Amino acid sequence: MGMTILRRMAAATGITLLAAVFTMSAHAADPIKIGSFLSVTGPASFLGDPELKTLEMYVEQINENGGVLGRPLELIHYDDQGNASSARSFASRLIRSDRVDIIVGGSTTGATMASVPLVEQAGIPFISLAGAVVITDPVKKWVFKTPQSDRMAAERILEDMKDRGFTKIGLISGTGGFGASGRTQTLNVAKRMGMEIVADVTYSGSDTDMTAQLTNIRNTKGVEAVLNFGFGQGPAIVTRNYDQLGMKLPFYQSHGVASDSFLRLAGKAAEGLRLPGSPLLVPESIPEGDPQKNIVRNYKAEYEAKWGQSVSTFGGYAYDGLMLAVNALEAAGSTDKAAVRDALEGIQGYVGVTGEFNMSPDDHNGLDPDSFRILEVVNGGWVLID
């Protein structure tokens, strides 16, 4: 008997599906709609997960405080699972079906770029949370982003290396979007700065051992420092393998692992490595009087109290994205898309978790490389170096 019911259920699924799709859409017009598509699950979930949590938490908080322009915010979000095609579909849904007023989302560069043509065509302000420099260079009319670009990260790392007198670098990078784009930027920046990449190896996101690649770097003559550009669990494995191989060269990671969970995974192997990161990881080290100090401290405290897990830089991108959107909405005084876009472009001196944003028609990112702080792992915690 149970079988029959189940069979009927299965049969009904198909019909329900069709019906369900047609009944999507149609919401009340009152609230300001913030649309978002994030990689909440899948290989980039450590980006999307804290981003979504941040958005949910602050939308709720803003509404408790009376909303924006006297209207509540409504967050409509979808999980693209790290797949760019789904991201594009969801962007289409947000724009055309949910008719959102602004989009804050796009955890990965692929997801962001896949949605850009739609966004540009529809003319809707879009604040991306992804890293690669291609998102805002060249500038696209409707597209903004909150994280520093990977080019800035490369610049910041290589500068620090140069300051310490290293010019020959061994590079290891992930083959995912973040690592591959970071690798390209590192190669370009190194050339410009007169530094040399003497070893250049990669690993894929699902690899479980990078000893072979690191052995090659170790055996390359003249390497003075090693940089790993990647995100996810891969860099933690790289860090451990690095330690196991007994490699003593100065080791750098990218901002892709700037989170406490990385330290948890890599353990004592992370000791001594440096990376460019947000002051979010070292709120107590920021000098008193720095305008970022309070914002960072509050965000960290609120996030950790609400979700019971440590903050990551990525959640900070979402925080800034949401706040930039709110600022622009308030400055524009309406949800008129062109006005909001212009307001976004005109934002000056907004201090966020990631840094101080100064947007302009030529710069839809608005951060300068110094917003990255060089951090070092000392005794299992982050220490601000620069």
Next chain:
Amino acid sequence: MFSEFLQFLFTGVTIGATYALIALGFTLIYNASHVINFAQGEFLMIGGMATVSFMALGLPMPLAITLAVLLSGLMGVLLQRFAIAPAKKADVVTLIIITIGASIFIRGLAQLLWGKQYHVVPNFSSDEPIRILGAVMNTQSLWVLGIGTVVVVALVLFFTRTMIGKAILATSMNKQASRLVGIKTQFVLMLAFLVSALLGGIAGVVVAPITFTSYDIGIMLGLKGFVAAAIGGLGSGVGAVVGGLCLGIVEAMAAGYLSSDYKDAVAFSMILLVLFFMPRGLFGAKVVERV
């Protein structure tokens, strides 16, 4: 130069031993039911993740591991009972899709239960790596190899010395005939899933300190295990072990000597090459077409 080679070899053998353990799980189920179980990777995931969460509850590591492996075994039984058994008349491809559905379902549950973060399982013993002739090896790699060997020996004994093991083998040879001599095939199939899931759970626990663990770790490892099983020849235990080691070593050597970008492509090309010359893998049974 030799130390470099040795290093690649160590790396390859460690990864390969992992693949071999997973491939053995595939082989067991394939032998008993001719199903390729795409949810095999999820058993690994359960082994690793459950260990993490039992340890977080304050259980001592050996107990946490035991419970995790048992939980994984339970999952195997449930999978056979509720997903494979009701669909016994289905096509091969249909069964594959069912196991894919099951793996997504299990992964979804794990995500609800344990969240999306990566977790660490501590090394079973010292964190200090061992140095041999200029190459290093993680102590956990020795655990993987050691437990892998124990598991293989145990499986051999199980299939040659115990009634249950022999019953599974008999069922894999000929369902009809074994039913005639009184073997309950459904029960035997369930046993095969149980043993295979236990195996997966064990593999998941021993590799977790090396690979970390998360709700979606099973996808790629499961796939690699299937690849290893196919190179070795589906249904062959020796094949699974040799296939796993081959795959691991080829990946490491390709990453070390050829191109890290294309190491996976090299591994997949090797599979094509093996199948080209040996259409049933390295140790697959030769079957004469009967008409």
Next chain:
Amino acid sequence: MFDQFMKVRLRGMIVLAIIVVVIPLFLTNPFQYDLATQILIVGGAVVGLNLLVGFAGQISLGHAGFFGLGAYFTGIMTGTYGWPAVPTLLLGAAVVGAIAWIVGRPILRLKGHYLSMATLAVGFIIAIIINNESQLTGGPDGMPVPALDLFGWELSSFGLYSFFGIEFDGYELWYFFAGLMLLLAVWLAQNLIDSPIGRGLRAVHGSEVAARVVGVDTAKYKSLVFVISAVYASITGSLYAHFQGFITPAVAGFDFSIILITMVVLGGMGSTYGVILGAAVLTLLPQVLADFQELEMVMFGLILMLTMIFMPKGLLPTLGSMAGKRFAKKTGGQP
């Protein structure tokens, strides 16, 4: 009797055409057109895959590789090198067909799970190449693709067009264009199936030995259907690239291969209209489940499992036989 066959085939096509024309009456916004168009395009790919899997009984777990090759050939040639779209699409199909022929000859000797392993490997290798050759393909972050240029007339889903004084939005035109392409794909597939060649193919599935002893060169036929299904994938991949305007290596990836084969199996292997239903269900399901947030994955897995356990023949054939034999003859099962 023969005419009756023709009628059944035609009737199926007419029903499909009517559905394609009627659906827009229920579509209320461009997003829904967007989904519907995706279904029509991917539907074409699975109609081709069904020739291989459903009719010839050969499993492929790497078919997205060919879809991705078509998409990237179009993306690179029309985008980077400015080639005209239609000739590029056709040339891409020829190139992909040739590649399929070259890899198909050796791997199609394999049987069962070994064949699925080999196709999986081929798909993976293609995806890895697309991912790594970032100079050409833009790497993992993907590349933009220009709008479809039909001999000087640009079809963009963002455009606005006017025919005989009636205004059409680009997304509406894309929908109908994709619908037309799907009908063409179905027509060609039906013609192939209901022919001596098609009987040869089905015999490879039914009894390969029987096929060989009556003179069917099964090796040649397997290669042929492999190539044809790859060409289907390539052309639909090209269309998909133009339609989406942006492609990433995910279009060639293992996940998408699995989705394609699942569409075939879920909809009903060997049922041309069934697999289109499969494409529709698997495209809509994630959109519907998106509202369930973190329950999405559990529900997706559960639905997939239950459907396959209780409807092992697939949705359309099962629904068809539930609605009575007559209906089944017309739409499901064998044409």
Next chain:
Amino acid sequence: MTALVEVKGLDKAFGGVHAVENVSFSVDAGQVYSVIGPNGAGKTTLFNLITGLYTPTGGEIRLNGETTNDLEPNQLAERGMCRTFQQMQICMNMTAIENVMLGRHLKLKSSLFTTLFRLPGLLRDEKSARQRAADLMEYVGCGDYLETEASAMSYGALKRLEIARALAADPKVILLDEPAAGLNAVETAALEQLIRRIADEGTTVMLVEHDMKLVMGISDHLLVLNYGRVLAEGTPSEIRNNPDVIAAYLGG
């Protein structure tokens, strides 16, 4: 005149075990030639060798004077050889008439282009193939099943269907592997009629069969195999009186 099928010193070993060993014989055109022997004597293996499903490990097979050792079954079909199987090989995913039309495969040479666009040439060919298939089904006695799904047919009807499929290729020689197995007396009698008719109309028939009454009744020549070797060869009466055969087989 040369023999239609000629086998010389044929050998087939599976991992050291000889299923067929040093077998020689020849079949003239127009004959009904039967192979008999106890179970496991190598009869089906012999048929599989002749029709190209197995490759011999030694010896030679000739069809119409041409050596065919290395030819594929489909190449043999092109040269006029067709067969049925002890364990029936019917395409259960097709209708009955489609199965027979499959047998017509070699006579239908439309190109892929013609097929895809369903050009008139194809339609003409299909129509005549369908007609021919329907006639053949009538001929073998399963004319009532034209549009029936093969999976819905009875065992006896499928047996006849398989013969119709083999005949559809207009073969010079047809090999029937235990066509009477599982049939009742009435069906067997009809089968005997059918085989005789096929032979009378000029198609050579090779037969593996256990039903001695049937075999002795219609065969022109017999080959007796035992343990893969030739035990005896000759006309039915010679075989009936051969002491070796009686000792090993007939007499039990």
